[in-house]
Amino acid sequence: MRETTMAGKTLYDKLWDAHLVKERDDGSCLIYIDRHLLHEVTSPQAFEGLRLADRRPWRLGANLATADHNVPTTNREQGIAGIDDPVSRTQVETLDKNCDEFGIVEFGIQDRRQGIVHVIGPEQGATLPGMTIVCGDSHTSTHGAFGTLAHGIGTSEVEHVLATQCLIQKKMKNMLVRVNGQLGPGVTGKDVMLAIIGKIGTAGGTGYAIEFGGEVIRNLSMEARMTICNMSIEAGARVGMVAVDDTTIDYVRGRPFAPTGELWDQAVESWRNLHSDADAAFDKIVDLQGEDIQPQVTWGTSPEMVTGVGGEVPDPEREQDPIKRGGIERALQYMGLAPNTPISGIELDRVFIGSCTNARIEDLREAAAVVKGRKVSPRLKQAMVVPGSGVVKAQAEQEGLDRIFIDAGLEWREPGCSMCLAMNADKLGQGEHCASTSNRNFEGRQGFGGRTHLVSPAMAAAAAISGHFTDVRELMQ
């Protein structure tokens, strides 16, 4: 344990203290979990565990489930019967059965509220400031944008939360990442986060809870803050968070599961305290300047392998550290890229706009603004847009964004995780390069032998038009 000092508390300290059920003599702590989100991939073994031990969920009403990882993005009118892959179908059916058996509320694949679990939580107001939120998915950090303590867990912990509404935890260290100044036009939350990961590295946040602050973060919308918190795990931190302000409260107001009336006023009063005290002590502080951040593109097989769109693929010869040099060489070989290739010279086969990182309405608006009145490059085999939820899809259609995408030659799909991890039919072929708004460029992530480049929705849209990476700011003029 750290020494207790007179310094103020960080946001993380406050959330931790408010959820501490018990601290044991050995220093391990029992932390209460307010909200538990479930999906089909990491829950079946947990439900099976409950059955084997004859245990029941501790607090049913704290759980919300949906199927997202395995669901097809076409033919949804047939429901589960429309899932061609029998193994995927079984997994989605198993979630339905488990939720029925235990009485957990689930948005099934024909429910218009179905979508990616990290999109629907905030959308429905199931994610509220001040909560502890967990899910068997590492991108649970997304919800930290609301001033929550939110992180991914494994399946054993899914079972633990179901059975006890608690987790056994050790407190992490506090890190503050401050993004000061202003962002230039065409530079988005995604670019900010990729720049942060490029700076601190993919293990830079290991062992820390990161709070994102500074003028740039304060001026970002909730959806951009979610994009940033979402990728905390790509910087090694299980937890990312942003302090509550008017932007947060305005976003939550009126959501289906949000409190109303007197309870709302009481909640808002409490949420106003969800920020780090001015004299709070952080174990580490990292500063970035907004004006320095360019639209980002990853060139390698780890999110830290990233540079500005005006940059080049690095030359391993110039790397002194032999382990890092080996990593760059291996990445370039996998990506089929020569050292010193300009980023704008990377030709693309597919474009994917979607995922829990970038499939919210603002992301789709941002991409549509770029492709409007233009055509997808004939070089591409496919450019697809996968909205994050049925609600996002309906909103986009109401705004006519679907027509803009379709007219430009992009495919307009049904909601789900889709090509972010390619568990369904949407995947890259071997050797194909993809401009993707998702979160991981790992080997094989989007398909066996597939080559992923992580970018913002605006940059993905620009790449779809050009057939190679292009500085989106040139298309915005």
Add this chain to the structure above:
Amino acid sequence: MRAFTQHKGVVAPMDRSNVDTDMIIPKQFLKSIKRTGFGPNLFDELRYLDEGKPDQDCSQRPKNPDFVLNQPRYENASILLARSNFGCGSSREHAPWALEDFGFRAIIAPSFADIFYNNCFKNGLLPIVLPEETVEKLFQATWAEDGFELAVDLEAKTVTTPSGEAYSFEVDDFQRHCLLNGLDDIGVTLEDADHIRTYEDQRRRTAPWLFRDLSAG
């Protein structure tokens, strides 16, 4: 859960940093609703030359002869020696399930990703953090000597080489206790059920909006 007290076994060297859980067990195998049977698909894309499919007989698949676990000298390895940030990325517990199912009992690295590290303890698999220089020495020793073995003692918190050199490691007391005794930590938590109820009662009074029952619509 299987207890872990002491283990002695052959070491296999995985010489790359940032090994992610997608690499440890690719996504197509996460469609299983079981906890077992992931061993044949551990490191699938590195281990085989073709694209793996769920429920496939892997014995007939073309193997990548360059991959470390395909080399006869590491065939019976039960300790994996790795580089920094092992297990980064997805929270999938299928990663430790696959490592355990393959036959690994311990993993030694200079650092691990947080979620993966935590998941190992739930599955009788011991992740051991040793300093970068020590790990480098162990890599050299593993490469130099066929059948190089290490002895891990969780009670004493040491890793010992055949020549008797012992390295100490740190491990959280509670996680060590559970692993040494093969404890079900849900059972341990439920011993504190009264504390949880007391917390809930108090919290329900001060922050009632947190207790809206989602299943009530």
